[in-house]
Amino acid sequence: MIKTLIFDFGDVFINLDKAGAMTNALELFDVDELSEEIVAFNSFYEQGLIDTNEFIDFYMGNFPKLTKQQIIDAWNYIICDFPVKRLEFIQQLAKDKKYNLILLSNTNELHIDCIKNQVLFFDEFKNAFDKFYLSHEIQLRKPNKDIFQFVLNENNLKPEECLFIDDTTENTETASQLGINVWNNNPKTEDVIDLFTIKKDLF
Known part of the structure; x- marks a missing residue:
């Protein structure tokens, strides 16, 4: 019972738009796939092992041409209605x-x-x-x-x-x-x- x-x-x-979010991220970052380091870092963030500032700093360090808001928008692209x-x-x-x-x-x-x-x-x-x-x-x-x-x-x-x-x-x-x-x-x-x-x- x-x-x-x-x-x-x-x-x-x-x-969620998982496929759309991935396509958008790959285009924005100008890469063919996310590196193992990025995938691992995403997992650490999701698990609360790093805070939001560390997370954003990591992406800005890897993609210095992007603004903080561009990174946040790309991360939140997955969320729909x-x-x-x-x-x-x-x-x-x-x-x-x-x-x-x-x-x-x-x-x-x-x-x-x-x-x-x-x-x-x-x-x-x-x-x-x-x-x-x-x-x-x-x-x-x-x-x-x-x-x-x-x-x-x-x-x-x-x-x-x-x-x-x-x-x-x-x-x-x-x-x-x-x-x-x-x-x-x-x-x-x-x-x-x-x-x-x-x-x-x-x-």
């Missing part, structure tokens, strides 16, 4: 009080600040959850097992009583290895508001 719903944020609630129907969905779940609601997102300070500015109902959204975990705040990151173990331990959860919803296969695979039920949603063809139809076999 499912008692806890653990949701990802990007491409579950808020829409947040359909109100998804806010209403999570608010209804919160009102029903049938499930423990947890958000577990790989995100960073620049992205969350951008979202707060763009999404007028961000506080309403956050308040619908019992726990709201962002990778840069807890210094843990998906798909590593320790972030899932952290959530289970912090909330005294049994994995078989949890359902984790995430659009990234690596993340759901790790959760599944720990005995957590998963839904690897496809943001192009599926919507979180249809959770109880698509995963009706679990409820």
